[in-house]
Amino acid sequence: MRLLAVARGCRLGAVLLVGAVTASGWGSCHAADSAGSSALEARMHQLESRLRSLEDTDAIRDLLIEYGQRLDTGDWVGYSQLFAQKGTWTGSFGTATGPAEILAMLRKSLGSMPPHDPTKVRSFHLMTNCVVHLDGDRATATSRWTNFGRTEDNKLVPRLAGRYEDVFVRENGKWKFLSRLAPRDIPNPETPAEAGKAP
Numbered sequence: 001m002r003l004l005a006v007a008r009g010c011r012l013g014a015v016l017l018v019g020a021v022t023a024s025g026w027g028s029c030h031a032a033d034s035a036g037s038s039a040l041e042a043r044m045h046q047l048e049s050r051l052r053s054l055e056d057t058d059a060i061r062d063l064l065i066e067y068g069q070r071l072d073t074g075d076w077v078g079y080s081q082l083f084a085q086k087g088t089w090t091g092s093f094g095t096a097t098g099p100a101e102i103l104a105m106l107r108k109s110l111g112s113m114p115p116h117d118p119t120k121v122r123s124f125h126l127m128t129n130c131v132v133h134l135d136g137d138r139a140t141a142t143s144r145w146t147n148f149g150r151t152e153d154n155k156l157v158p159r160l161a162g163r164y165e166d167v168f169v170r171e172n173g174k175w176k177f178l179s180r181l182a183p184r185d186i187p188n189p190e191t192p193a194e195a196g197k198a199p
Contacts, residue, residue: 074113
């Protein structure tokens with residue numbers, strides 16, 4: 001009987017020992033799985049953040065190009081809609097705030113243009129040297145513009161050159177101009193507005 005009790009005690013001890021080892025191993029695996037999952041989630045979050053930054057940067061650069069296209073084709077309504085509700089434009093025509101005021105400024109300064117005819121282009125803007133800095137739902141950018149024209153003998157000539165200093169805001173899910181300064185550098189500006197300064 002004593003020998004049987006000892007044997008039973010040994011078996012119970014072995015079972016308890018195996019259970020303890022198994023539990024310990026499971027705990028280690030569970031901890032490793034948790035750590036791996038956390039690292040994967042962190043990596044996914046990092047990739048999502050980088051993708052969002054690339055998409056936002058592309059959207060802002062597209063906005064800069066669209067600005068020039070709307071301007072060159074005389075689409076004043078589309079041009080004005082590129083600005084936020086409190087967006088401001090400051091340049092050679094003065095200063096205006098909001099799409100409606102910007103639209104009125106363009107119509108007053110440039111009048112109405114005939115329908116765009118790509119075979120009769122007289123001038124256009126070339127946008128270059130764009131650098132974008134993101135900050136959540138806001139962003140800033142600097143870029144350069146050059147206005148080219150056609151001479152009477154059908155030659156391409158640069159006429160004016162300057163730079164843009166922009167602040168953007170994400171409004172209703174879309175990037176818009178919150179402020180745009182368009183100072184002229186060549187020829188030298190003659191008025192505060194041409195230098196990109198509000199009167």
